[in-house]
Amino acid sequence: MDRVQISDDLNFSRLVYGMWRIGDDTNTSVGYVKAKIHACLDQGITTFDQADIYGGYNAESLLGEILKADHGLIGKMEIVTKCDIVAPVGRYADAPIKYYDTSRAHIEKSVENSLRDMAIEQIDLLLIHRPDPFMDHYETGAVLDDLVASGKVRGVGVSNFRPWDWKLLQSGMKSQLLTNQIEISLAEITPFTNGDITFHQQHNQRPMAWSPLGGxxxxxxxxxxxxxxxxxxxxxxxxxxxxxxxxxxxxxxxxxxxxxxxxxxxxxxxxxxxxxxxxxxxxxxxxxxxxxxxxx
Ligand SMILES: NC(=O)c1ccc[n+]([C@@H]2O[C@H](COP(=O)([O-])OP(=O)(O)OC[C@H]3O[C@@H](n4cnc5c(N)ncnc54)[C@H](OP(=O)(O)O)[C@@H]3O)[C@@H](O)[C@H]2O)c1
Structure with missing residues (x-):
C-alpha cells in the first residue's frame, strides 16, 4: 500500500476506510468492527474516515469502544473526523432545524466530543464537513489555527468545498488547509472538469474521494x-x-x-x-x- 504525505508530519495510506455506514451494519459488535479494522490494517490501510454526525453522532463512540479496549491500535491508525453539521438527532435532538455551525464554540465543543468519544488525545485531521454559508472565516480560521497549536488536531482541512470556499477560509487562517474531501467517482465525474480537482492539483493538495463506488x-x-x-x-x-x-x-x-x-x-x-x-x-x-x- 502506497503511503502519501499530507503535511510535514502527517502520512496517510493511499486507500482510506470510511466509517459512515459502520453503525448501519447488522453486526455492530466490538469484535466484528475490530475485525474490519484489522482487515484494513493487514492491507496497509491505516487511515480511517469518521465524522461526528456518522451514525446519528454514534459512530465515533463505536470506534472509541475498540480503541479503549486496545490502546495499541491508536498508534497504528490515522483518524480523520469532521464537524459543523448540526442535525436534530442524537446529542442535537433538540436542534430546531438542520444547519451548519462553524462558530468557535461549536467547533471546540465538537472536537472535545470527538476526542472523548473515540478515546484519543489527538485527531490526525479535522475537516469542516460542509461549506457553511454563514461562515465568519476569521472566526473559523482562528479556531482551526488554535486547535492545531494546542495539539488537539494534527492538521485541518475541508469537505465538499468549492475552490472559492477553500480560498475564503484559507485567507482567514495561518495553518495550511491540507485536503478537500469531495465526491469523485465514475458515477460523479464533474469534479474532473468543474475546477475542483484542477484547483487542488495546481496547489499539490491531494483530494480525498468519497463514495468512490457511487455508494x-x-x-x-x-x-x-x-x-x-x-x-x-x-x-x-x-x-x-x-x-x-x-x-x-x-x-x-x-x-x-x-x-x-x-x-x-x-x-x-x-x-x-x-x-x-x-x-x-x-x-x-x-x-x-x-x-x-x-x-x-
Ligand atoms: N465528506 C462527506 O460529505 C462524505 C459523504 C459520504 C461519504 N463520505 C465518506 O466516504 C466513505 C465512503 O462512502 P460510501 O460508503 O458511500 O462509499 P462507496 O464505497 O462508494 O459505497 C459503499 C457501498 O457500496 C456497497 N457495495 C455494494 N457492492 C460492493 C462491492 N462489490 N464492493 C464494495 N462495496 C459494495 C456497500 O455495501 P456493503 O456494505 O454491503 O459492501 C456500501 O453500501 C464513507 O464511509 C465516509 O467516510 C464522506
Whole structure:
C-alpha cells in the first residue's frame, strides 16, 4: 500500500476506510468492527474516515469502544473526523432545524466530543464537513489555527468545498488547509472538469474521494460502463469495485479514495485496486462510458 504525505508530519495510506455506514451494519459488535479494522490494517490501510454526525453522532463512540479496549491500535491508525453539521438527532435532538455551525464554540465543543468519544488525545485531521454559508472565516480560521497549536488536531482541512470556499477560509487562517474531501467517482465525474480537482492539483493538495463506488451504484447494473468495468476486471481477476477505485488512483491529482463497504470479505479485497493498471486510453474508455459519449 502506497503511503502519501499530507503535511510535514502527517502520512496517510493511499486507500482510506470510511466509517459512515459502520453503525448501519447488522453486526455492530466490538469484535466484528475490530475485525474490519484489522482487515484494513493487514492491507496497509491505516487511515480511517469518521465524522461526528456518522451514525446519528454514534459512530465515533463505536470506534472509541475498540480503541479503549486496545490502546495499541491508536498508534497504528490515522483518524480523520469532521464537524459543523448540526442535525436534530442524537446529542442535537433538540436542534430546531438542520444547519451548519462553524462558530468557535461549536467547533471546540465538537472536537472535545470527538476526542472523548473515540478515546484519543489527538485527531490526525479535522475537516469542516460542509461549506457553511454563514461562515465568519476569521472566526473559523482562528479556531482551526488554535486547535492545531494546542495539539488537539494534527492538521485541518475541508469537505465538499468549492475552490472559492477553500480560498475564503484559507485567507482567514495561518495553518495550511491540507485536503478537500469531495465526491469523485465514475458515477460523479464533474469534479474532473468543474475546477475542483484542477484547483487542488495546481496547489499539490491531494483530494480525498468519497463514495468512490457511487455508494454501490457502480457495482449493480448492466450499462456500457458496467460491461467495460467487467472487461477490465476480468483481465485482472478482480471485481468492479477494484476497477472503479483504480480509475481514481490513476489520476495525476493523487486522489485518496475512501471505501465504505461494511462487508468483511469485500474489505479484505480493497487492495485489489492497486493491481489494476489504468493507462490513458483505458482511463478515457471508462471516462467516456461514464460520460455517455466520446469526448469532443
Ligand atoms: N465528506 C462527506 O460529505 C462524505 C459523504 C459520504 C461519504 N463520505 C465518506 O466516504 C466513505 C465512503 O462512502 P460510501 O460508503 O458511500 O462509499 P462507496 O464505497 O462508494 O459505497 C459503499 C457501498 O457500496 C456497497 N457495495 C455494494 N457492492 C460492493 C462491492 N462489490 N464492493 C464494495 N462495496 C459494495 C456497500 O455495501 P456493503 O456494505 O454491503 O459492501 C456500501 O453500501 C464513507 O464511509 C465516509 O467516510 C464522506
Amino acid at each position: 454501490g451504484n457502480l457495482i449493480l447494473g448492466d450499462s456500457n460502463l458496467h460491461k467495460l468495468m467487467d472487461e477490465i476486471a476480468g483481465a485482472y481477476n478482480v471485481d468492479r469495485a477494484a476497477v472503479a477505485v483504480a480509475f481514481l488512483l490513476a489520476h495525476p491529482a493523487g486522489i485518496l479514495p475512501i471505501l465504505g463497504t461494511n462487508n468483511l470479505e469485500r474489505i479484505k479485497k480493497i487492495n485489489d485496486a492497486n493491481r489494476v493498471e489504468i493507462d490513458r486510453v483505458i482511463w478515457f474508455r471508462l471516462y467516456e462510458a461514464a460520460l455517455g459519449h466520446e469526448v469532443a
